Amino acid sequence: MTASPNTAPANDLDPAHEERTAHDTPLFSGLPGDIGVSFEFFPPKSQKMEEKLWEAVQELAPLGPDFVSVTYGAGGSTRERTHKTVARIISEAGIPAAAHLTCVDASRAETQAIAEQYWEAGVRHIVALRGDAGEPGAPFTPHADGYASAAELVAGLKEVADFEISVAAYPETHPDADCPQSDLDNLKRKIDAGATRAISQFFFNHETFFDFRDKAAACGIDAPIVPGILPVTNVAQARKFAGQCGAEIPAWMDGLFDGLDERPAARQLVAATIAAELCRRLYAGGVRQFHFYTLNRADLAYAICHMLGRRSQEAAR
Numbered sequence: 001m002t003a004s005p006n007t008a009p010a011n012d013l014d015p016a017h018e019e020r021t022a023h024d025t026p027l028f029s030g031l032p033g034d035i036g037v038s039f040e041f042f043p044p045k046s047q048k049m050e051e052k053l054w055e056a057v058q059e060l061a062p063l064g065p066d067f068v069s070v071t072y073g074a075g076g077s078t079r080e081r082t083h084k085t086v087a088r089i090i091s092e093a094g095i096p097a098a099a100h101l102t103c104v105d106a107s108r109a110e111t112q113a114i115a116e117q118y119w120e121a122g123v124r125h126i127v128a129l130r131g132d133a134g135e136p137g138a139p140f141t142p143h144a145d146g147y148a149s150a151a152e153l154v155a156g157l158k159e160v161a162d163f164e165i166s167v168a169a170y171p172e173t174h175p176d177a178d179c180p181q182s183d184l185d186n187l188k189r190k191i192d193a194g195a196t197r198a199i200s201q202f203f204f205n206h207e208t209f210f211d212f213r214d215k216a217a218a219c220g221i222d223a224p225i226v227p228g229i230l231p232v233t234n235v236a237q238a239r240k241f242a243g244q245c246g247a248e249i250p251a252w253m254d255g256l257f258d259g260l261d262e263r264p265a266a267r268q269l270v271a272a273t274i275a276a277e278l279c280r281r282l283y284a285g286g287v288r289q290f291h292f293y294t295l296n297r298a299d300l301a302y303a304i305c306h307m308l309g310r311r312s313q314e315a316a317r
């Protein structure tokens with residue numbers, strides 16, 4: 001009999017592995033929900049997008065996130081919208097909110113003034129980033145009177161107030177870094193300058209994160225490194241993001257989305273399954289904090305948290 005085009009040849013699979021898989025405990029069985037979660041949003045560009053963002057915030061709020069963060073556009077292009085969004089989340093949703101702040105196109109005095117405004121608005125947490133130039137692919141050029149690096153920005157923010165500060169980490173190395181070790185050295189400078197934690201760029205291989213975590217510890221980095229999780233709903237967009245930050249999309253994952261361009265519902269199910277399995281493997285490796293890049297959508301992040309045992313805090317009251 002000739003195999004169907006959609007049927008993998010039997011010799012592509014390890015029979016012993018398949019036998020173990022058939023009798024394994026279900027991957028998400030019995031998880032106690034002992035995880036902390038946080039969610040990232042981007043500031044809306046229109047009234048319709050603002051409504052969509054607010055729906056996502058309200059849907060995820062019952063999970064009791066440790067915080068939510070709001071991004072800062074390239075070149076500081078969303079400064080006012082970021083401030084407005086963060087202030088609203090704090091005042092209306094009652095969720096701790098972190099504002100992104102970069103070194104791009106601002107003097108030290110201007111950056112510190114923005115930080116002071118955040119503190120006055122009730123913001124106690126900053127995600128401090130070097131940032132990128134407004135033009136894609138353009139090299140970062142520090143402002144003549146500005147901070148030249150995220151480590152300098154962290155130190156400057158600590159001069160303004162006792163902010164909680166998160167910084168970025170790159171399990172697959174920042175594209176601008178000379179080598180993985182220099183990238184780790186830069187992360188250590190940010191932690192030593194006063195950062196509370198690092199949040200990783202997204203990745204799709206759990207071993208990549210474990211290897212990075214071990215190397216960071218060997219370099220004396222003892223602050224928590226929280227994995228950043230991106231549930232992929234738009235493969236083309238994910239490829240673009242991955243190219244910009246140096247993340248690799250595995251061939252097996254690319255293959256799972258093949259043929260789903262016109263099937264958004266199926267694509268969402270596949271995306272949730274892949275991200276949930278990644279989180280489950282990270283959990284098995286000792287991870288208890290997860291940061292989700294939501295792209296202003298709540299459904300996939302909520303589903304993954306639910307599968308990891310995280311339940312509505314409102315229902316528990």
